[in-house]
Amino acid sequence: MLTKDFAICIRAIDYSETSQIVIFFTKSNGKISAIAKGSKRPKSAFGGPIEIFSHGGIVFTDSSREKLATLTELESASGTGDFTGVGVDLFVLNCCYFAAELLNKMTHDYDPHPELFDSFLQFLQNAAEKKNKNQMLALLILFQLSLLKEIGLQPVLDCCANCKKSGRVGLAPPSFNPAGPDVPEIYFSSTVNGIICRDCEASFPDKIRLSQTAANCLGNLKIIAEAKEKTLKEIEKVLIGHFTELLGHRPKMAKHILKP
DSSP states (O other), X not given: XXXXXXXXXXXXEEOSSSOEEEEEEETTTEEEEEEETTTTSTTOTXXXXXXXXXXXXXXXXXXXXXXXXXXXXXXXXXXXXXXXXGGSSHHHHHHHHHHXXXXXHHSXXXXXXXXXXXXXXXXXXXXXTTOOHHHHHHHHHHHHHHHHHHTXXXXXXXXXXXXXXXXXXXXXXXXXXXXXXXXXXXXXETTTTEEEETTTGGGOTTOEEEOHHHHHHHHOGGGGGGOOHHHHHHHHHHHHHHHHHHHTSOOGGGGGTSOO
8 A cells, every 4th residue: 555645754774785764754644664675776766865854755655554664755865955954053953853853752653743743844944044052942942842742741831730820830021030039939840741839849859940031931932032042951951851751761862952
């Protein structure tokens, strides 16, 4: 049976001297793993080896979902198409690799998420536009939160995830002075999947303290794009810790994201 779809390559692994195993995130079928026979030959039907972030229309045969599919066609396999800009800056490239790693590890085979596909496609398109480090980190944070939402693990960010009272979290406007004496203590806990207030934090030993500014950004995602690098790094550190708890291990590319 032949299946057509629109796909983005999120991983490519050498299988033999001439073939690859490729993992695609597709619009209609979700994540699929397929063997691309002969893809590494100079005159292959795919135009050469398939690279990560290659995207376009694909055709694959799938006789059993317990086995590898067989890739028969790929509209554009050489280079990265519209995403060539992601390779210009190493930090941008590492952020894209990290997003692809999370997408691969947090989704199941043949579990379609069309909105998540669109979100990832937009993320790569934005990343290719030569963003500065702050803009790229903000894009990554927003994609990670979109990923969690689409797979049903959206964190509670607008109130205490334990007691459910927003007033006890005490989110303040962005202009609020975080050094003031009346700043409420705010934390994030993977155990309860969200922000927790000072009255509840004692019950969650995995808690991570959040600055008022970082909590404000998480409570109002529209202001993340204007956040300073220190705040973005604080949020990203929390998200990396959260994904580490969810996966049971630290993502491989995480070490490249918070470098000075």
